[in-house]
Amino acid sequence: MSSTKNENCYIIKLGREASLSERANELEAAAASGNCRKLLQLIRATGSKKSDVSETICEDDGMPVTNSHRCLERWTELFEGQFN
Template identity: 30%
Template sequence: MKLHRAKRAAAKPPQLDCRQLANADRRQEFQLALSNQFAQLADSEDVDEEEQKIAEAIIDSTCPLCPPIRRRTQPWISEKCLDLVGERKKAKLVYFERYRQLNWDIRRMMKRDREAFWDQVAHDLEEAALRHEYRTLYRTLRGLSGKSKSTNDNIKKADGTFVRSTAERLQRWKEFFDGLYNHDPPQGPPAAPPVIDLPPTPMSDAEPTLK
């Protein structure tokens, strides 16, 4: 029996911070770079190969403009703090005094960032409560708790197919409630009221006694 060495899974490409494209200048630069990449693509009869080339062109155009998203253990850690963490990692084996100083600076910065983050969260919650935006209030509290409840949003049409858009979902709910509450009135004579059997002994209206 011959054992085969397990193949290592290919490393996933880093996630890019595409929020940078919200800037008009960067978005225009991205569109220009993407147009140049598409102009250099050669036609291929293989659909999978064509898809791979398009994906690579998009990634090559995005990488210079959108830095990779760096992993955070806490949401309140700032980019500047992550820069200091990277610098501390380099100085650990080279310059120990610099490493100690950076370690102290990182602790102070993380404490300041944490306080600023929670102050902003408290301010946002107060503003949402004052404006009676209970959906925003509940969504923020649910995000802070770290608990998420998955919901099944698969809605079928009358023909058995699934809805694909918000408009189709609303239309399907309208059809459901129309069929549930809007119907023809009952036909024929009205139903007779139920017969109530009276007790065999009539009840007395006299004041009750102990006898």
């Protein structure tokens, strides 16, 4: 069982390395040809994906709010305070 798992991990690693090598070749070709648009597209596709915005909001005592319903209530309180 462990041997199969190790083989699978090795195959996945080889596939990942091949994919990264191919992407590196594409980046180098775009840079060498002066194709800035293609280069930027490849860089964006290669980079990490942006995560959803996740703002931490705290109670008056400084403790972070963890309950999503309370989080919405707290944002409402803060915005009402801004406009009043």
